[in-house]
Amino acid sequence: MRPRAVLFDVFGTLVDWRGSLIAELTAFGERSAIAADWAGLVDAWRGAYQPSMQRVRSGEAPFATLDALQRESLDGLLVRFGIPGVEEAERDWMVSLWHRLRPWPDSVAGLAALRGKAITGTLSNGHVALLVSLAKTGGMSFDVIFGADIFRHYKPDPETYLGACALLDLAPGEVMLAAAHNADLAAARSSGLKTGFIPRPDEYGPTQHRDLRAEADWDVIADSVGALAEKIG
Amino acid sequence: MRPRAVLFDVFGTLVDWRGSLIAELTAFGERSAIAADWAGLVDAWRGAYQPSMQRVRSGEAPFATLDALQRESLDGLLVRFGIPGVEEAERDWMVSLWHRLRPWPDSVAGLAALRGKAITGTLSNGHVALLVSLAKTGGMSFDVIFGADIFRHYKPDPETYLGACALLDLAPGEVMLAAAHNADLAAARSSGLKTGFIPRPDEYGPTQHRDLRAEADWDVIADSVGALAEKIG
Numbered sequence: 312m313r314p315r316a317v318l319f320d321v322f323g324t325l326v327d328w329r330g331s332l333i334a335e336l337t338a339f340g341e342r343s344a345i346a347a348d349w350a351g352l353v354d355a356w357r358g359a360y361q362p363s364m365q366r367v368r369s370g371e372a373p374f375a376t377l378d379a380l381q382r383e384s385l386d387g388l389l390v391r392f393g394i395p396g397v398e399e400a401e402r403d404w405m406v407s408l409w410h411r412l413r414p415w416p417d418s419v420a421g422l423a424a425l426r427g428k429a430i431t432g433t434l435s436n437g438h439v440a441l442l443v444s445l446a447k448t449g450g451m452s453f454d455v456i457f458g459a460d461i462f463r464h465y466k467p468d469p470e471t472y473l474g475a476c477a478l479l480d481l482a483p484g485e486v487m488l489a490a491a492h493n494a495d496l497a498a499a500r501s502s503g504l505k506t507g508f509i510p511r512p513d514e515y516g517p518t519q520h521r522d523l524r525a526e527a528d529w530d531v532i533a534d535s536v537g538a539l540a541e542k543i544g
Numbered sequence: 545m546r547p548r549a550v551l552f553d554v555f556g557t558l559v560d561w562r563g564s565l566i567a568e569l570t571a572f573g574e575r576s577a578i579a580a581d582w583a584g585l586v587d588a589w590r591g592a593y594q595p596s597m598q599r600v601r602s603g604e605a606p607f608a609t610l611d612a613l614q615r616e617s618l619d620g621l622l623v624r625f626g627i628p629g630v631e632e633a634e635r636d637w638m639v640s641l642w643h644r645l646r647p648w649p650d651s652v653a654g655l656a657a658l659r660g661k662a663i664t665g666t667l668s669n670g671h672v673a674l675l676v677s678l679a680k681t682g683g684m685s686f687d688v689i690f691g692a693d694i695f696r697h698y699k700p701d702p703e704t705y706l707g708a709c710a711l712l713d714l715a716p717g718e719v720m721l722a723a724a725h726n727a728d729l730a731a732a733r734s735s736g737l738k739t740g741f742i743p744r745p746d747e748y749g750p751t752q753h754r755d756l757r758a759e760a761d762w763d764v765i766a767d768s769v770g771a772l773a774e775k776i777g
Contacts, residue, residue, distance in 0.1 A: 376713075430676055440713035443663055443688050455676050456688045460711060478693060480609075480673035 421536025467498030654769025700731030
């Protein structure tokens with residue numbers, strides 16, 4: 312029953328993108344004397360993420376990394392939120408914030424514990440360069456890094472889940488996806504993978520209404536990475 | 545001058561394939577009461593490696609992982625070395641020995657030291673599953689695993705060196721290949737990468753005649769992974 316490999320969704324599951332970005336951008340606003348709804352900008356930025364990837368998934372747009380997608384949506388959001396005078400280099404810096412998001416408090420120790428029991432890895436819509444940077448700046452160690460640019464597909468396209476299994480030379484049933492998002496787990500299960508749900512009720516801030524609880528009988532449900540490591544035995 | 549990433553050739557550079565395989569196969573021979581020239585078989589097996597990959601590089605054969613190539617050459621070599629009665633499952637086990645080769649004595653500590661200075665990774669003709677297994681069983685930690693199956697090309701095809709740089713979102717000049725083989729370094733340099741030579745004068749046994757010294761002015765020459773970590777500053 313113990314999976315041979317546990318692959319992690321990263322944004323929201325292992326790192327607190329929202330808290331990290333709001334803190335960095337609020338500090339930037341103070342340094343630059345730009346008063347703005349930075350939290351609103353961050354939420355809208357994340358909101359633009361799925362539609363951006365959907366254009367790639369549907370074939371409407373060619374594959375592009377998250378950096379390119381985030382940069383494109385940022386330009387429009389700065390206008391929409393009435394934030395003037397942000398230089399090109401500052402916009403690049405804002406996109407680069409996605410490369411050094413803070414892990415949730417349990418992520419680093421939980422991953423270390425799990426690594427003694429299974430192959431650990433990422434299976435993220437981030438690209439390899441971003442994921443390596445997140446891991447290194449956050450102190451998270453993995454056995455293998457899988458990002459969207461290896462498969463040139465975004466989750467939940469089955470090419471991602473099955474592509475990772477193929478590269479590990481494991482059957483889908485030997486691999487678990489661990490994620491804070493029910494839709495990601497549902498897609499992984501459709502491809503035959505095992506599923507581990509780690510709810511992150513603060514991912515979207517105090518008014519979060521999605522993914523507060525398991526919406527299916529996932530193979531493991533655990534409230535931290537460390538608890539998941541314990542539960543897989 | 546310090547590279548942002550150091551990617552390692554693995555067979556011979558980080559692990560002692562010859563010593564590991566001879567030890568395992570000799571023990572197998574004793575258990576099975578099969579007297580054979582196991583060292584000769586191991587040398588011939590490694591000798592079959594380049595021609596096998598060459599058929600993939602030239603387009604004569606479709607991409608196949610090292611497991612498939614090693615298994616194919618093993619069948620012929622068992623006949624050639626007059627080794628009878630090796631079952632299918634034993635042949636599979638022999639191929640799997642390539643997944644758990646002993647690191648050279650300096651590899652584990654050297655990689656750990658280097659990881660504080662640069663992104664570390666593999667850039668090997670092994671496939672991802674094999675490399676993850678080698679790393680895990682040998683206690684070697686990397687930031688990222690690149691294997692031939694990600695690129696569907698074997699070194700020295702430029703798709704491997706440049707593909708790794710692209711996935712790291714780094715310019716070739718920011719990435720160093722570290723290898724015990726002059727030809728690998730020459731190909732990496734042709735693609736614009738930095739080069740680090742770590743001679744392994746015992747890789748091919750006591751009569752080794754190749755790669756005993758640097759055949760060009762590689763950017764760094766070091767007699768261990770730890771010495772390379774020191775020299776890149």
